[in-house]
Amino acid sequence: MDEVFDQLETLKKMERRVAMATLVATRGTSPKKEGAKMWVGERGRILGSVTIGGCVDARVIEVAEEVLASLKPRILSIDMGEEDAWETGFTCAGTVEVLIEPLDLTDTESNLLSLYGAVRAEVENGKRATVVTLLERPSSRIAVFEDGQVIGTLGDGALDEQAQAMALELIGKRVSRTVRLTHGSSVLDLFFELYGPPRTLIVFGAGPVSMHLVNLAREAGLRTVVVDGRPRFATRERFPHADELLIGIPSEIARTLNYTPSTFVVLAAHDYKYDIPVLKVVLQTRTAYIGMLGSRRRGQAILKFLKESGVDPLSLDRVRVPMGLDIGAESAAEIALAVLAEAMAVKTSRPGTPLRERK
């Protein structure tokens, strides 16, 4: 869901009103998880998706247009049996529920926009937060931060407290989910929408692999940061899509960056003068992935040097060298693809093997 805030910013420049479709519940197999979003603008623009395409997204767009006309939120429930799945192209077969609601992007007093603004600020500081929506009345929302702070109200103090407790539990589990809560004599469905630190790729070394890697990562919705000591290499012309280009002493810059369990670090300089001092910094941080460009022999020599320099030998196991999945990559673009795939697999604790072999 890293891209949600970027999509909102993009839409604010182009649309006055949009329908926001959020996948709030799934049963069976579903290609996307709860929290996936699609935006349908009143001028017809479509951003994001609640599935990986096909008839479900088409149905959501149809209903979104109705919601934009009526300005009333709806929950769309699509139950797909195996046979229907074949006929309609929804190949994964399952049940999905999608909340579709109108949103005026020019409304400066919008509760939702205000909550998203606060959540965005929180996650950009490396923290987590959950937006809680009362599904029978989506205008009732709160944001719960991981320190327990609550913004907004669901209309009832006791319900806010119940939702806060559940939000903190789900933040701990790192999931978005619809939960049914008993509140007095009522049974209420609330959707808990988790937001965490944006996945960020930090590349040290502004060479050709980095150029492709940054482009691919950007497409995959990651923030990207490129670091190099050489102004001729770390240029906007070479990295038009990088979120940040930082030039200076790489290990010194490395000390100033924010690292979270959603950060991928790639050492792509293929030069020990950057690899060694930068590794000394990043090995002390909690990153999802550390990959280093180079052969096994070169990598082992650098890791040995670091070990002899007093770096904790156990931490050295985190360095993936050679980096990337074994897909036969040769060109810079292919290597970048292999590296990004490995980083994603490590982040999600997946083996990176073919899906059809998965049991």
Place this chain on the structure above:
Amino acid sequence: MSALYSEVILDHFRHPRNFGSLPSPDVTCEEVNPLCGDRIRIELAIRGNCVEAARFYGDGCAISIAAASLLTELIAGASIEPNDEVISSQELLSSLESSIKPSRMKCALLPLEAVRSGIKSYKQSMPETTEPR
């Protein structure tokens, strides 16, 4: 790495001296090798017309790091008077105790370049004094 480099280079690369920064340096200058990427920053504390203390920070190859480390030792106490060269290129190269190839000469002299640029700027920033007759 070892055959090409002297024991002095390896020692200073593995255990750089005066690595870090000064609390309030009088001279700060950073130089970069634009293609290979060595980047070294030198900081000096000046007392009177002498270098009182020197520190360096940077990411560089074994030669540039060793040269910076040695340089900070060699220039401690050196004069920065107008007619004095704080240290010659030859003195620095000799202290590395290795035959530096022409292609690596820029690595070896990068820290000295930073020292020279830094001292030049420092002198230019100081008010002119009138020599007593």
